[in-house]
Amino acid sequence: MEDAQDDFMEQEESDGGDEPPSSLFKPPGRSTRVNIQRSNVCSRAYFVVVMVFFHVYIVNVIGLLLYVHYNNGPGDPGGRDGGPASAPGSESGSSLPHSAPAPSELRVDDYRQSFSLPRIEGIRVGHVQQVSLVPDRTHQMMTLSLKPLLFEIPGFLSEEESNQPLLSLSTEEVFSLLDLDQDGLLQKQEIVSHSRSRDGTWLSPDNLQQILTGLEGRPAGLLTLEEFRRVYDVSQRPGQQRSGKLRSQFKQRNKHTWLYQGLGSHHVLQTLRNRVISLTRLPSALVELSEPLQVIRYEHRDFSNAHHDSSRSHSQTTCAHTRLAGNTTALSEVSCRYLTVSFYLSSAEEGGETTFPVADNRTYEEQDGLDLTDTQETCGRGNLRIKPAAGTALLWYNHLSDGRGWMGELDEYSLHGDCPVRHGVKWAANSWVNVDPDHQMQARYQRIVAQRHRAKSTLEEHHQPLSHSDLHQDL
Structure with a gap:
């Protein structure tokens, strides 16, 4: 038996040099050609699948880059890594100024330019990024919410600025x-x-x-x-x-007044406007053509019900700030406010929180049948409440992006109000940036303002008031 096995092994070794062992045990009816064909088909299918997934990946990357580009607008200095934002108007390529020029340096051409609307990235709730608002100092800006896109900036105002007495118009x-x-x-x-x-x-x-x-x-x-x-x-x-x-x-229930921030206004008011320009990274012309600064005083039990600062666009309405160039036959005018910068001038001892009832809800309707606009009754149930602290500023966007670098639909989640003041007095101020959802209407309005400013300047140059300092008459 052992001899027979040895003979068989010797025969295998002698045949192995000319033909592979697999050829000795070919299944009947199957040929080498058929096996090779199956192998080729599998390789081709695998290659096609890999290429399809590769192209889909490339398309997704391009789509993400386009989304970030149009959301931020060209030249947006904000970084995704949360590092210090490059100063607007610096050598980084941004066309936005770091701060508004002095009133005497304002150029009429700034009002004629067309531009997109930069939008700061929130990244995630709790994310902190550095912003440059004043020389030789950086401020921390924390993301409080993504729906709406809401930020908190402690120390936006100095103690001196918070205590500055403000007068009416x-x-x-x-x-x-x-x-x-x-x-x-x-x-x-x-x-x-x-x-x-x-x-x-x-x-x-x-x-x-x-x-x-x-x-x-x-x-x-x-x-x-x-x-x-x-x-x-x-x-x-x-x-x-x-x-x-x-x-x-x-x-x-509150008391408020409106403060002019243009030429001839108090230097503190002009400084605040310039700081808003640096914070929002918007062109200075937009901020300068917006509403005056609103200052509000909340005393004991004063409040404001939850509301939206801006309005939905409708064919029967026109924006109040562009009415000069708008549809004069519109039934009503509404406020068109791209964003809100609200800052606290004092710290209420108790109560007076700013509440966002539906911030970061999964759906806007998720309210369990409660009227969350009634801040007197439901303030404590709001998703997000910010306690007033002197000098702290809040920035939020009232509108979504339209995906093309301009203002889109009203963000329903920007609903907000002020809880009743339980003890003490709360002082606050609101700075709104007015933008017409119709890009062409906004551009037309700015051109009209530029033309009229130019015409007024020309008229003043040709009609200088007569000086009587050199005239003398003997009696």
Whole structure:
């Protein structure tokens, strides 16, 4: 038996040099050609699958890069790694200024330029990034929410700035804000256009009615600054008497005023505006053409119900800030506010939190049947509440991005309000940046402003006031 096995092994070894062992045991009916064909088919299919997945991966990467590009806008200095943001207007390629130029350096051409809207990346809740707002110092900006995109900036205001006494608008500033075409004369259309604005007004209906009555009493139907000063002084008194009676009809209790931040305003107010430009990374022209600064005082039990700062776009409405270039036949005017920068001027001892009732909800309707707009009753149930701390600022976007570097739909999650003050006094200020969702309308408005500023400057150059310093007459 062992001899037979040895003979068989010797025969295998002798045959192995000419033919592989597998050839001795070929299954009947199967050929080497068929096996090779199956192997080729499997390799080709595997190659096709790999190539398909590779191309899908490349397409996804390109799509992600395009999304980030259009969300941030070209030249957005914000980094995804949370490192220090490059200063706007630096050599990094951004066309945005680090801070607004001094009032004497403002150029009319800035208002004629078309631009996109940068958007700061939130990354994730709790993410902290460094921002440069003032020389020789960096501030920390923390992401508080992604829906809406909300940031907190401690120390946005210094202690001196927080305690700065702020005054109401002067008569000249009110006249300038009403004078839409800046021709030095108030027309009826300018007063009517302002009175049609549903919110964001800095004059009461009584004030506007008194001014309109005074204007209609003039033969030419126009008011100069001197005539307006007399009418405006009269309008202030009855308006103050009636405002207390009407206050209980609104769903909020607070006292507020509006502060002009343009040429001739207090240097602290101009500094705050420049800091908002640096924080938001927006072109200075947008901020300069926006609403005045709103300052609010909340006393004991004062509050504001949850609301949206901006409005949905509709064919029957027009933005209040672009009414000069907008549809004059629109039924109503609404506030179009791309973002809000709110900062605390004092720390309330108890209560007064800023609440975002539906922040980071899975769905906007997830409210369990509660009316979360009623901050008096449901303030404690809000998803996010920020305790007021003097000098701290909040930045949030009222609108989503349209994916093309401009303002999109209203962000429903930006619903917010102010909880009742339990003890102490709360001072706060709001700075809004007005943007028309219609890019062409915004550009047209800026061109009109630029043209009228240029025409006014030319007129002033050709009609210099006569100086009497060199005149002398002997009697």
